[in-house]
Amino acid sequence: MSTPLPDDSPLLAPLRVGRLELPHRALMAPLTRNRADGDVPNEMQAEYYAQRASAGLIFSEGSQPQRMGQAYPNVPGVHSVEQKAGWARIARRVHDGQGHLFVQLMHSGRISHPHTLDGATPVASSAVRPEGSIVTWSSPDPDTERELTTLDYVTPRALELAEIPDVVAGYAHAARLAVDAGADGVELHGANGYLIHQFLADGINRRTDRYGGTAANRARFAVEVARACAEEIGADRLGIRVSPLNPFNGIVENDDEVYDVLVDALAPMGLAYLHVVGTRNQDFVLRLRKAWPGIYVLNTNFEEYSTREDMAGLIADGVADAVTVGRPWIANPDLVRRWREGAAENEPDQGSLYGGDHRGYTDYAFLHDAA
Numbered sequence: 001m002s003t004p005l006p007d008d009s010p011l012l013a014p015l016r017v018g019r020l021e022l023p024h025r026a027l028m029a030p031l032t033r034n035r036a037d038g039d040v041p042n043e044m045q046a047e048y049y050a051q052r053a054s055a056g057l058i059f060s061e062g063s064q065p066q067r068m069g070q071a072y073p074n075v076p077g078v079h080s081v082e083q084k085a086g087w088a089r090i091a092r093r094v095h096d097g098q099g100h101l102f103v104q105l106m107h108s109g110r111i112s113h114p115h116t117l118d119g120a121t122p123v124a125s126s127a128v129r130p131e132g133s134i135v136t137w138s139s140p141d142p143d144t145e146r147e148l149t150t151l152d153y154v155t156p157r158a159l160e161l162a163e164i165p166d167v168v169a170g171y172a173h174a175a176r177l178a179v180d181a182g183a184d185g186v187e188l189h190g191a192n193g194y195l196i197h198q199f200l201a202d203g204i205n206r207r208t209d210r211y212g213g214t215a216a217n218r219a220r221f222a223v224e225v226a227r228a229c230a231e232e233i234g235a236d237r238l239g240i241r242v243s244p245l246n247p248f249n250g251i252v253e254n255d256d257e258v259y260d261v262l263v264d265a266l267a268p269m270g271l272a273y274l275h276v277v278g279t280r281n282q283d284f285v286l287r288l289r290k291a292w293p294g295i296y297v298l299n300t301n302f303e304e305y306s307t308r309e310d311m312a313g314l315i316a317d318g319v320a321d322a323v324t325v326g327r328p329w330i331a332n333p334d335l336v337r338r339w340r341e342g343a344a345e346n347e348p349d350q351g352s353l354y355g356g357d358h359r360g361y362t363d364y365a366f367l368h369d370a371a
């Protein structure tokens with residue numbers, strides 16, 4: 001047991017986000033779990049999300065808006081009729097539990113492999129190869145027997161100027177599909193080294209056209225994607241996640257000025273929220289908070305495991321309006337009840353985070369099971 005959160009804890013205060021009235025401020029972070037066989041959201045995923053409906057607002061696992069945006073095997077897409085039906089089932093189950101769902105659109109760019117993309121070379125802002133390796137299939141041919149393996153990254157292909165409008169349109173199409181499937185909105189994954197971040201980051205983006213060079217140019221892709229999605233589904237059903245200076249997935253960022261430019265460009269659009277990955281001692285966290293006129297959501301990244309005390313402190317101190325919590329929501333489908341009551345938490349099992357079956361996915365105990 002730890003101390004229960006007092007009923008008047010600001011973490012437990014309701015919050016309006018876009019069109020939604022949320023019952024509290026400890027939302028569920030986007031979490032890739034690699035359990036969508038055939039890249040289609042399935043019944044087991046619907047059960048997993050339904051179990052966590054008391055998060056109030058769930059940000060789905062990063063999901064590719066287009067086939068070329070797929071990072072890893074068994075990640076759900078948001079582009080086909082079948083995938084739409086899968087998302088519809090998830091949205092329905094989350095709504096049945098009085099929760100809400102934003103689908104996170106993650107175009108992975110260079111964080112992929114030809115074997116994940118039926119042989120195609122991953123695209124990126126520039127042809128800069130990430131160091132290291134990535135989980136993929138043993139063969140690029142989906143019609144052969146293949147298994148999961150780990151292979152070195154390849155050098156991606158820089159998107160041609162003429163291709164960029166199609167990629168932007170792909171996000172808008174996916175946003176429309178998600179909302180038509182019943183999702184309450186869409187989050188653009190601009191964090192953690194995926195495609196949008198590959199444009200933002202000065203050390204990765206080597207372009208000499210209007211998408212590279214100055215901060216305004218590097219922010220242009222993100223702004224165009226946000227504008228296209230906002231026009232498609234309404235700005236109040238759209239948010240964006242960014243992780244300034246986060247070196248994850250081989251990102252090299254020498255300055256975070258691009259985020260000031262980005263936030264200035266996004267602010268007039270009236271998005272539902274800005275979602276920032278960072279800690280309270282990082283400069284940009286307070287700077288972007290100040291510059292952003294709307295709801296500000298914070299995630300403290302992997303640095304420390306998110307605890308109720310720390311999360312409550314962030315809200316009480318006004319560092320953010322809401323927080324997203326990742327690993328604790330994986331292991332505790334009734335996390336906020338546990339926080340309210342001061343109950344002990346289940347620990348997440350590391351071995352089943354990425355891929356596998358229901359174990360370490362839908363079988364974490366609820367408090368009433370433990371009792």
Ligand SMILES: Cc1cc2nc3c(=O)[nH]c(=O)nc-3n(C[C@H](O)[C@H](O)[C@H](O)COP(=O)(O)O)c2cc1C
Binds near residue numbers: 033277301325
């Ligand atoms: C298994 C796992 C999968 C993740 N997948 C995503 C993802 O798809 N999109 C994303 O923006 N962040 C992803 N993250 C990062 C989390 O959203 C979050 O930032 C991180 O877990 C730190 O928060 P925590 O300490 O509360 O877990 C993932 C993290 C984990 C542990």
